[in-house]
Amino acid sequence: MPWCTLVVIFLVYMYMCVRCNSSSAQNSQCPEQFCNCSKRQVSCEKHGHHLPFIPPIPKDTLVLKFTGNFLPLISQETFRNVTSARLKELVLGGNGIQNITSDAFEVFPRLTFLDLSGNQFPVSILRESFYGLRHSSLKKLFLIQMALPDLPLDMFEYLQNVSTLQGISLNYNNISNLVGSVFSKIRGLRNLGLNNNSITNVDFGGTHLEVVRLRWNKLTTVPRFCDNARKPLAPRLRVLDLGHNLISQINRHNFCGSCLPRLRNLTLDGNLFHKVPNNTFSDLPSLVRLSIKYLRSFDITFETTCFNSSSMRLLYIANHMSMFDSKSRTDYKNIFRYCRGLNVLDMTRIRLTTYDGVMLYELLHHLTNLTKLVLQSTLVLTLPENLFSRMPFLGSLHLDHCYLSQWKLGVFRNVASVKTLYLDHNEIAIINQTSFPAELLRGLKQLSLGYNPYLCTCDMVWFREWTGNNTKVMLNWPYAYKCKSPREWATKLFSDFSLSYSYCHPLSPYVIAAISTAAGVVLIVIVVGLFYHYRWHIKYFFYLMRARKRGYEPLPGGDDDFIYDVFVAYHSDDRVWVISELIPCLERKEKLRLCLHDRDFEVGKLIVDNITEKINSSRKVLLLLSNNFIQNRWCKFEMAMVHARNVEEDRSDIVVVILENIRTQNMSNSLHVLLKTTNFLEWSNKKSAKELFWKRLVASVKPESCQ
Incomplete structure (x- = not known):
């Protein structure tokens, strides 16, 4: 081969190398005019009609968030600048999408997360767009706030072979019927979100779902979980959220153990029922967490065995009700007798006012396995002695917003297990060395005592010294701690409060007398000491005698109007x-x-x-x-x-x-x-x-x- 031919080949090779390097450098640049880039993530957001295309992005990009722009048509041409990137997550929310070609997403075979939320176009187009995902590795699909009506039975036909797809979110749409067969073709689907729709009917038939969230819908009754042959319709269901619906009544037949054998987490917050009957949840063999918070009723009744469950460990019953009211039909002495295994109990806003603490003790003394107790905003004016000492595993105690002003010495005695204690927003004026036992203070990791009306006097000197040595323990320190009185300290930060030891511990006159007396060992020393101590009294006596005989001598130039x-x-x-x-x-x-x-x-x-x-x-x-x-x-x-x-x-x-x-x-x-x-x-x-x-x-x- 002639040498000139070799030279030409070498020059062509060098040109191609430079061209490739130039192209690679160009592709690795971030389109900073429209986007922000960090750690293999590119965000191009809120440009509206000023950004009707997807600009070139670095090749190593794994996450692309392209939201709030203008992409009326999605096709493979739309992604021509990003096909070289191996995207795993693609967010296309709020781009005014009107049409998506069936093969648009085929260019992303490694895609694991797709978000089309905030775009409103026909269901048929959405269904066809899934064709391009039939060979993908998709794990999560978000279709939120897209004004979707009831879905056709073949909605996810093209995704039936995507075995990796585990979660679909359809929150904030217009779906009124949940039909299980719509999702049954996706055999790997485990998590389904349908919050904030208009669902009135639910049919779980044929699904393999483990987590279903139906919060803020229009259900009037608890859905059926068994067919007519008493076979479970959702045998794998572990988490069920029916909060904030229109359910007016519940009973034990709604929650049969044979229909819900694996249910661990049940939420019934914000519904219309006002009574929880006996043994409502006792048949659920796997129930661990139960939440019945903020029911839309002030006349709530918890029947005696309503929380009967040997498996339940977390119970959340924050409500606007009075537990000890004479008109209440709740058997407060026994409602926790049959769930002694509870680890967490939240009774926020339930009125627990008692002036001697006896009823509060009767309410809670069965719960000896608690690790967390929340009594926030319960108007507990008096804490019973020896209650918390019955809870050897109690690690977190919430007593904030309760109007507490003081407590007896035995309240926190033998309560060394508590690591987090909330007593903020109360009426506590004085905290001294007897308020908390030493073993409790030594074990605390977090202590919240802010927003109390502190009386900054000598009685608070000990607490000021303790907080100074334990600032890492004090939550919201120092701005949440202020003096309310006396006047010279009012509104000032408690961290600035200071009184000297001598000011708060003046030497007693009795101590002085004892020291003076002890100094006299010999009688002569005692007599001399007494004579010296009273020398001015003796002098004063002679002075009085002399003055009465002598009288006053008038001053020259004095005013005779005054004696x-x-x-x-x-x-x-x-x-x-x-x-x-x-x-x-x-x-x-x-x-x-x-x-x-x-x-x-x-x-x-x-x-x-x-x-x-x-x-x-x-x-x-x-x-x-x-x-x-x-x-x-x-x-x-x-x-x-x-x-x-x-x-x-x-x-x-x-x-x-x-x-x-x-x-x-x-x-x-x-x-x-x-x-x-x-x-x-x-x-x-x-x-x-x-x-x-x-x-x-x-x-x-x-x-x-x-x-």
Whole structure:
């Protein structure tokens, strides 16, 4: 072969390689103008008439979602840009499809899921379109919201050899009759969805179905599951949903075990019947889950053995009814006696109000195998003691939205198995160390206590410390936890709440006395200690004797309208400070006339008269505030008299001195107002602070003519 021929062949080969690589690169690109691509999935959605074709997609695409666009005709030509992709899932919902050729889907032999929902065209065209799927690997077929009427008997004739097809969804159509023979040709079909149709008649004959969902239809009676010869029409049926139909009555003959030998999951929610008769489900040998929620009646009766079942493990009976009402015909003491194997019980919204918890105990004490108990929104005001301790496997307990405010110590005793506890949206104000046993708290994985009206006082300090160390356990922390009172903490996050240990644990006077007494070991030390402890009382006694003999010396430049310069309101326990600090400074040094109740009140006159007369005879009033002062009724009377005189006579002659920190529980509204409207001085033992204190106090009480 001449060398020139070899060169030509080589050049042609190189050209073809470049061409192929270019084409491959082009096919691997995502049509970003119309679509989003990620992990072998392409989504081209909601372009309407602006996208009347399927653009080229990467070859490795497995899922194509082409919805909300415009494809009136589906044929093999429609898929010319995507035939190289080995699609397994194809979604063509809402594309205004009017026609599909019979061979359109033959280009996708590996297709396992097809969704034609939201397109409305004749049933005959839909039937013919299945011809292209006769050799496919289809597993699921969605035909939702397509305005489909009753289906012809040969609707799925072309799919009878597709052994992989297991599920068909026909939700939201106009089907009124479920005819089993329509689906009997699809031998692999196990799951059929017919929710939200207008079905009034059901015939299961010839089907191999395991899951049937007939929710939101117009059934007035429970369908027949046996033929006239008592042979089961759907012997493989495991899951049956008849919720939200118009069924007005049920009984044990509707659910025979020989007709439904494998039924495990039965849903009857939202129907019209108001009574569940005795032994309605007792003949179902495989029943595990039963749901009878939100029946359209407020006068619901559960007869004594209505839940009789040895196999049932999950029971959902959330309804708007009262269990303990005197008019109720439900035998609450025994309705759970015959289903002791229950693991899950949901009684949401059933009114379970009881003021001593006895009836609630009688209702639930048979259920010793529960792992989950839901009592949400049941208005349980009182929890019985020793109920939950009878449930050693209880792992999840829902007591939210129940108006609970407190519970007895024995309610959660020996309940270490609970891992999830919901107590949110109640009326719980205080949680302390006795609210939950330590073994319960140690085992909790989730605790919900949000949206309660917490009283943020010293009683909540322990809970605040516990939550700080267990934030991972607390659900909705911290935004769902807020203080409601007192005023200084209202609306603030509980996570910001903080009170010091010393504030909440003040040293008791008895402890101080015990320490002082213990210090005296020797009699002489005791005598010296007592003399030292009462030295100011002794000095005060001699001072009174001397003052009564000497009387007052008039101040130069004083105002003769007042007998005293300052009326001193103080508690007897604070007289030591008056004698040792106040009198030496104001009387001896500044020559002011002080009125002291121990010294200047007239003997034999009523205390009220003494207080009133002496206050009116004084130019200024000095309030020496302490915790003892605030708690004493006569001291509070003096404070009220002074405040009233200031308001009535529009005067501002009150001088307030705070001798110690005032505890929150002693802070009354009137005292709060006084401190807000009056400048006050705070006593301190520091030398530098003392000098400033006396300078300001003297300036506040001394007559202007003497300053």
